[in-house]
Amino acid sequence: MEGTARMAERPSPQTAPPFQEVFTTYYPQVVRQIMRITRDQTVAEDLAQDVFLKLYDQDLQGIHNLGGWLTQAGIYAAYNHLRSERRRTARDEGQELFDRWLEPSTEERWLKQEEIAAVREALTSLNDRDRTLLLMKYSGYNYQELAEATAVESGSVGTLLARARRKFRDLYQRKRGAER
Known part of the structure; x- marks a missing residue:
């Protein structure tokens, strides 16, 4: 929702069409790349949207290899997501152990x-x-x-x-x- 609002704030004739073209061209490739790592279609689509929001905030002329940039950003997003999930799972398991420890005898x-x-x-x-x-x-x-x-x-x-x-x-x- 936030990303949609940001995109709507900055529509300019110079950047909107090229960005739309980049999105339609590379989105499936980025989702597939993230899918290989996360093994979850929904997560891959969410992370791909985040990658494209980051791209939207960048100057497209400053990126020389757009496909490489998107692939690398997708890989980083996927690994960051997996690390976050691993930490959350460990935290939840730790909390569960703590709760069991606090459970009355x-x-x-x-x-x-x-x-x-x-x-x-x-x-x-x-x-x-x-x-x-x-x-x-x-x-x-x-x-x-x-x-x-x-x-x-x-x-x-x-x-x-x-x-x-x-x-x-x-x-x-x-x-x-x-x-x-």
Whole structure:
């Protein structure tokens, strides 16, 4: 898209026809040359377009062997692409190894499940109002919404929430202490 815009910016009667002629003459040859290296038609076509965009930015009169210049530019573009792909693949594989390394062990997953069970047990031991207050507060609701949901005065929500937290903490600590 960018290349099309650049070509549209600079149309001049002196350069447009020769460039179009060069493009139609050499494009298939450049694509074939890149295809031999990349073994991917779509990539070869994309890289060939990049090569011709570079050519468009050059002074055609300054290039003595146009076919050689295009072939060499295509080869460089293909090898640069392969190097980039190799680096990207290595980076992705490294990230995958790192992710596996960070993945929790069986013991860590078991401890997490135990923790979740303890939290659930403590929450279910609370009365409905305290459980609702805690769950709604940690789900992002504000005090006014908590007051409406539990049918209490909005000025009382802070005190009730503090008491619910204290009850939850005590129940949770008892549950965790009983396991150890």
